[in-house]
Amino acid sequence: MLEGFAALLLFQLIGELITRLSGIPVPGPVLGMALLLFAVLLLKKVPAGVRTASEGLLAYLPLLFVPAGVGLINHGLLLKQDIWVISITLVVSTALTLIVTVLVLQGLKKLWGIKNDA
Amino acid sequence: MMPEVIFELWVYMAASPLLHLLLTLLAFFLAQWVNRRAGGSPLLHPVLVAIALLVGFLLITDTPYSVYFEGAQFIHFLMGPAIVSLAVPLFDHRERIRREFIPLILACLTGIFTAVISTVVMVRFLGGREDTMLSLVPKSVTTPIAMGISEQIGGFPALTAGIVLITGAIGCLLGPPVFKLLKIKDHAVQGFAMGLAAHGFGTAQCFSLSNLAGAFAGLAMGVTGLLSAFLIPLIMRFFA
Numbered sequence: 001m002l003e004g005f006a007a008l009l010l011f012q013l014i015g016e017l018i019t020r021l022s023g024i025p026v027p028g029p030v031l032g033m034a035l036l037l038f039a040v041l042l043l044k045k046v047p048a049g050v051r052t053a054s055e056g057l058l059a060y061l062p063l064l065f066v067p068a069g070v071g072l073i074n075h076g077l078l079l080k081q082d083i084w085v086i087s088i089t090l091v092v093s094t095a096l097t098l099i100v101t102v103l104v105l106q107g108l109k110k111l112w113g114i115k116n117d118a
Numbered sequence: 119m120m121p122e123v124i125f126e127l128w129v130y131m132a133a134s135p136l137l138h139l140l141l142t143l144l145a146f147f148l149a150q151w152v153n154r155r156a157g158g159s160p161l162l163h164p165v166l167v168a169i170a171l172l173v174g175f176l177l178i179t180d181t182p183y184s185v186y187f188e189g190a191q192f193i194h195f196l197m198g199p200a201i202v203s204l205a206v207p208l209f210d211h212r213e214r215i216r217r218e219f220i221p222l223i224l225a226c227l228t229g230i231f232t233a234v235i236s237t238v239v240m241v242r243f244l245g246g247r248e249d250t251m252l253s254l255v256p257k258s259v260t261t262p263i264a265m266g267i268s269e270q271i272g273g274f275p276a277l278t279a280g281i282v283l284i285t286g287a288i289g290c291l292l293g294p295p296v297f298k299l300l301k302i303k304d305h306a307v308q309g310f311a312m313g314l315a316a317h318g319f320g321t322a323q324c325f326s327l328s329n330l331a332g333a334f335a336g337l338a339m340g341v342t343g344l345l346s347a348f349l350i351p352l353i354m355r356f357f358a
Contacts, residue, residue: 012199012201026263027201027260027263030262033201034205041209054205054207057196058206061318062164064197064318065165067193068283069165070172070183070186072173073177074183075277085241085244086250086254090281093240094285094288096236098311101225101232102296102308102311109218109307
């Protein structure tokens, strides 16, 4: 478990270092995720410690958004200025994005002859 | 009247990271309880309820966000390793991802274009400010990447961070009825759309549906983030 957590931090660190040094506009953790995926694909299995740490963190994923969300407290004024424009845009655009994505993915899977299992 | 001892204790506690760290956890437990009592309604999404409780508390006690964050940063910090750990469910579903690779990438591209262009068109049509529009454009992208994009195209990164969270909650709210209406039963397709439109929020919700939905949501979140970082600044040149 502890080894697994250390491994996650190590991959994050490598990701951060690469993005810092190369200037790629991608956050370190996302690159770290890609590198860890690459590593476990090479290993052909996920070490037990990494799996335990990963499942533990992912179970509490919603909690991890709370501190950043409380930061909304600093943008009350900005939000208020365009509140209707922002609300309507967010709802309509998010609905459209969901609809287009599922329809395109579903359609392409049929076109590619990939079976749909529920 | 507040006895002096309690006042001194409060001054001590309010300055220590312990108080705000514990309060964040307690607010989240309370929010989960409220959400369960409300039958799991996404309107009372535990994250939103917890944020509302904490914002209320900070306003009442007149605590600046920076002081709160000194305690809450320990939770916030775990976001990094949590993103890295998404590699595990992706590995578990590698065969399926490999099989569906081209449809997934194409769906991701159309999804990003839909999100960006509909946002630009809607804000302009409704007469919103230009910097509001620029702050809204990366709304479906996971927070750290969205803030970077916002800065690059001339929005307010801090406003974008908040918008991203609200978008995530809206996605969690709209997802289930949209899938029902369109008769989408495949958890992989549902997850992918949720991760694309509602990043980590959608991903978190999908993990409570199934591991497959969560893995595809995590995949969509990662790929959307990577592609958006390059694509959104390019797309926005056409709308400048």
